[in-house]
Amino acid sequence: MFNRVSWAMVVCALFTGAATAQAQEKYPGKPIRLVAPFAPGGGADTVARLIGPQIHEAWGQPVIVDNRGGGGGTIGAGIVVNAPPDGYTLILVNRSYGANAALHQLPYDTVTGIQPIILIGETGLIVTMHPTSPIRSIREFVDAARIASGKYNFGSAGTGGLGHLAGELFKLEAKVNLTHVPYKGTGPVMGALLAAEVHTSFSSMVPAIPHIKSGRLRAIGITPPRRSRTLPDVPSISETIPGFDVVHWYGIWGPKALPQPIVTRWNREVARILKTDAMQKWFANEGMEPAGGLPEQFYNRIKSDTEKWKRVVREAKIPVAG
């Protein structure tokens, strides 16, 4: 027996269902602009260019990747924050977005001022030492760095980058003092590690793997809270320092008032694309774990990253750019 409330619910469901169907019929009615807030060739750009054509194939409208580099990704993000929330302007960002609010003064809230759509994939950084170093584990590194305060240094691909922030977080959590040596880009850091110019570095996993396998570098820990499938023998730093968690990720978001049906449609479509063989192979080669999941999961990642990096930037006294 239906009572009034149930009837009302059914009617509501029908209406929303109809509304959703209508929105789905209309959208997308023209090409979609997917902003990549970095120069062509970076990770975020490549992911956007891999996903774009598959959306085109599925929905019949081209996805145009628009590279808007500069300001550490804040220029591209600013464009999308201020874009009309019609689903025709979205952005594909990487983990640097989670640190934007900590490193830059921005006229919008990076957590509540946007509409998260989907987290694409996650990976971690790896801590390596030169094989001539006596240090073999995170525990030994912490002990050595406590005795020789400030004598140990770590290289990074640039101030404010994930490798730098991870190192600063490590200093805070492990209560050690390390000297930061920034290089320009990931290539030079790898060279510095191999030449024993710096003691260690929190660097991208995939480029380090061949050096670890050939014995030119020794891996002592990875930054995500769980061990990686690619290097199961390397412990997570959190096994020594509980709660340590630094993750490199990619995700898509749009302007704040984006209609829910469009969010849901993008979320489902990208989640489907992530499961295709081509994307699975790409994830494996890049050492990434595919993510997917609901927009809320991506929201939580941005929120926790933003809070973490704000604290690190404040306590490590990293300058904030205008």
Place this chain on the structure above:
Amino acid sequence: METLTHIFNGFAVCLQPINLWYTFIGVFMGTIIGVLPGIGPSAGIALLIPVTFGMNPTSALIMMCGIYYGTKYGGSTTAILIRTPGEAASVMTSIDGYEMARKGRAGAALAVSAIGSFIAGTLGVIGLTIFAVPLASMALKFGPAEYFTLMLFAMTAVSTLTGKSPAKGVLATILGLMIATIGIDLQSGQARFTMGVAEFQDGVGFVVVVVGLFAVAEVFRGLEDIYKGTSAQAMKISGSLWLTKEEWLRSIGPIWRGGVIGFIIGVLPGAGGTIASIMSYTTEKRLSKNPDEFGKGAIEGVAGPEAANNSDTAGAMVPLLTLGIPGGGATAVLMGAFIMYGIQPGPLLFQNRPDLVWGLIDSMYIGNVMLLILNLPLIGIFVQLLKIPSGILYPLIIAISVIGAYAINGSMTDLYLILIFGVIGYVFDKVDIPVAPLVLSLVLGGMMEQSFRQAMTISGGSPKIFFSSAITMTLVVMSVISVLMPFILPKLKKYKEDGKDE
């Protein structure tokens, strides 16, 4: 012996029709990308990566590398014809190459670029074939202290670029160093001289500065000529399109030296083709019997730098393939492509995938031959461009410059910048301040400062690090000699002449 077998097997790989075809596509696209300012090899390769996903990795990488070295051939074309460096490393060519074109020798300038590029490019690939593995350790010996002393040595060459008035040269040098400091400081993360403009956080782009200083300024000068009624209707083309015997003899030395300089600089990750071509230019000017001709259309000033920026690409493949260390933007994108295909550049690559490595290296020999064949007949067509009346040519230069500058970041700020630097270039020309020292200090300044501070951080503040290795010591001594040369040389000459008189 085993290596020799691998080299031959590599030819078997790259001579497959499909790979020959992709080599051709790569070098052809590279030439076009090189001609357009702003769109450099990094962007060109990056846009291709997703398209090639799913292709055979060997073919895809052969094509992407083709783009990389192909751009160096194309970059000189616009530099010579319309004073617009099509690629950052062609900046020196837009000085003497364009002056040659104004004298009616555009054909010769284009020919010497293509031939010099071919000889040096092939020389570089030979170096890559023979020395790739032993040279890997050399790349690692260059740390911040070594880079700083190398930049110091390169910086001392500024005196050869200053022209008549040392004070004006110093002014240009300092302006270049000042521009190099704009942006977020790599060491401290502090924003410097950004004036609150977010676009300045990444610094002022090199291509933006040189397109303004060279191309836009040239248009302003041309407008003045038109206004005064002194402009030549179109540039004259005198003599044959080919090199004269004298021009050829003057070019051989610079090509070989440029090739060697380019390869060595290329092996060092972090230096790059622009520094290689500047070092070749200053070397040639120093060695030349008539250094006054430089800046006024000396063929050595085209042959050397163009050779250097080509062998640089082969040199840059050394650390990329053997260590997995990309030296610059384009090689970093190539590295991304390798990883995307599940191939790890680095120590194990030569053991695990000799077919791919040697197929790739051998394809570079073939690609260079293709580029020569492709570029030589184009000279005749490109030279026709000069017959365009200035009323059409100048808007064309502006259009190419604006599109090129906008293509880098899609930023309006860059367009305002090319205008500002165009005005600066025009004013500099009016008051006879040389532009070359500004370009040199802009390229070297940033790296010099950062490597100095990196070295000081590593050493805990002790300057002893700059005297700690044989490399740094040698470079410091060479820098001192280079600074003292202009003072000692005239006295030595005088001393010799006095001796003769007695």
